[in-house]
Amino acid sequence: MTLVRIWKFGDQVDTDLLAPGRYMKGSIDELAAHCLEAIRPEFAAQVKPGDLVVGGIGFGIGSSREQAAQALKHLGVGAVIATGAARIFYRNAINLGLPVLVSPDAAKLQDGATVQFDLERATVRDAEGNTLAQCEALPDFLLEIVRDGGLIPNLKKRLATQHRASGN
Numbered sequence: 001m002t003l004v005r006i007w008k009f010g011d012q013v014d015t016d017l018l019a020p021g022r023y024m025k026g027s028i029d030e031l032a033a034h035c036l037e038a039i040r041p042e043f044a045a046q047v048k049p050g051d052l053v054v055g056g057i058g059f060g061i062g063s064s065r066e067q068a069a070q071a072l073k074h075l076g077v078g079a080v081i082a083t084g085a086a087r088i089f090y091r092n093a094i095n096l097g098l099p100v101l102v103s104p105d106a107a108k109l110q111d112g113a114t115v116q117f118d119l120e121r122a123t124v125r126d127a128e129g130n131t132l133a134q135c136e137a138l139p140d141f142l143l144e145i146v147r148d149g150g151l152i153p154n155l156k157k158r159l160a161t162q163h164r165a166s167g168n
């Protein structure tokens with residue numbers, strides 16, 4: 001059982017907060033170092049691998065910049081759980097191997113709480129195993145993309161499997 005921290009944010013966390021435009025020309029290291037700094041200056045320096053980002057309605061709204069999801073992934077965020085996520089952000093995140101789960105229970109999750117996250121069961125539980133949030137499970141094909149580390153590794157795996165199956 002691995003315990004992770006919840007980093008809770010409100011509604012309408014946009015892509016400019018996740019990937020500030022003034023750092024877009026720099027490296028992913030530089031961009032990620034400024035992720036969410038306008039609302040939580042300590043976030044990028046203190047987030048740990050596997051931690052959960054929890055948001056409200058409209059998480060990831062704004063531009064279609066995939067760097068918003070890439071910054072979270074680069075920092076090691078284990079998943080985003082939100083009441084609602086912007087469609088482009090959702091798909092960009094999945095394509096990069098970062099799960100985004102929608103849950104009406106997201107508002108109940110407490111900032112700074114230490115929890116267990118089970119992607120397969122789409123649940124967030126407290127240290128004692130009590131369910132704090134039930135999320136909408138990812139469809140199997142999206143879960144496979146996340147497990148493979150993103151769309152490109154997933155496609156490479158599928159193509160290699162097809163290649164072996166065809167005897168080439």
